[in-house]
Amino acid sequence: MSAIRLLVLGAVKQHGRAHGYQVRNDLEFWGAHEWSHAKPGSIYHALKQMAKQGLLHAHEVAPSAVGGPPRVEYELTEGGREEYFALLREALTTYDQKMDVLSAGIGFIVDLPREEAAELLRQRVRALDEWRTAVTEYYTPEGGPGQLGHIGEIMHMWVHSADAGKEWTLGLIERIEGGAYVFAGEGEPFVGVLAEGEENPFAT
Amino acid sequence: MSAIRLLVLGAVKQHGRAHGYQVRNDLEFWGAHEWSHAKPGSIYHALKQMAKQGLLHAHEVAPSAVGGPPRVEYELTEGGREEYFALLREALTTYDQKMDVLSAGIGFIVDLPREEAAELLRQRVRALDEWRTAVTEYYTPEGGPGQLGHIGEIMHMWVHSADAGKEWTLGLIERIEGGAYVFAGEGEPFVGVLAEGEENPFAT
DNA sequence: ATCGTCGTAGTCAAATTTGACCAGTCGCCA
């Protein structure tokens, strides 16, 4: 899975209704242009594709308020909501070494109930454990390690990084179970988009 | 950069001359099918593409020893060697969060002189430091952290992972400078491909 | 004898991603 569909669905969902450029902007606002490499082309493509697949409903060309090319506004369909949550759960649980996907998942994690979020992350920890043993087993020749030469460093790296990922995940689980943040169904949700005319609070 | 070109060039280089299936096999032998997601399609595509670009010379269709479809054998051109080393250096120095690229780089690191390898890794450490500060700065709003809510966890994750990456890299530099492994120009090179008829020493 | 399936070698269409480009508006400052 690439992070784009999740990011785009999430952006559209937070707005209720959005056109391509708004999505593009949100992603930038979230810092996603740094860690996901979401180029404009990919975003517009994802929107069209998902509209074709019935995940988004395309509200035809609102004739661009400020002039310029006509804009299409998108809105999640029921199928889109489902896909969104499916992707979100997948992003949080499966370890596919793509940290941009995980980042996107974290960004939207509060759309889930607190207990489910924690459980998904526990599942992620299990996936990391599996990956770790798979790697160590694959790179362990019969005659003991050693004849691997520098190739063993590859294994070393993966193990190190899996361990780091696990450590961080466990920390997050702890914070979540300790009551941090506001999750779905817990009152005023945190919204990560700019309201009209608001200033960007981040330094560039 | 995707890891494929580097992997393919590296595989062809170690053989001197290789056809697609041999490359495909080497990648699997290195465990690359696990961490790079190199599908056959990508491999054959990369071979053709790089032949078209003059990085590989295609020795026309050796009519398949065992029957089956005809095979094309590839060999590095001088341009291919240069591209290989350029990609290798890039893989080792730049942090683009793609661990498969780094893995491939590690796999071929001994093709470089020991001192250069260490220097490239030191450069990687600097790149990691830069990424780390870039992330922390981007996610630090004027009013101090805190109003970020759960979004701060994204930063947390990147920082954690950059730190882990740095730690591992420093360890490797130390081992290399401590004399581990055999680098370019230091006698019998380590070769990570199976000779004819050799057994695969790894468990599957 | 023949059926299934494993290994060898590779192709192909469809989906996606990349990177460059287009065109209009707005403010501003010289």
Added chain:
DNA sequence: TGGCGACTGGTCAAATTTGACTACGACGAT
């Protein structure tokens, strides 16, 4: 007052990646 650069909103071709499929020979089991 006109030109420059930044912002808005998007298109397009080319490159790449994915995932499924083809074809053939050998080999063991039925």
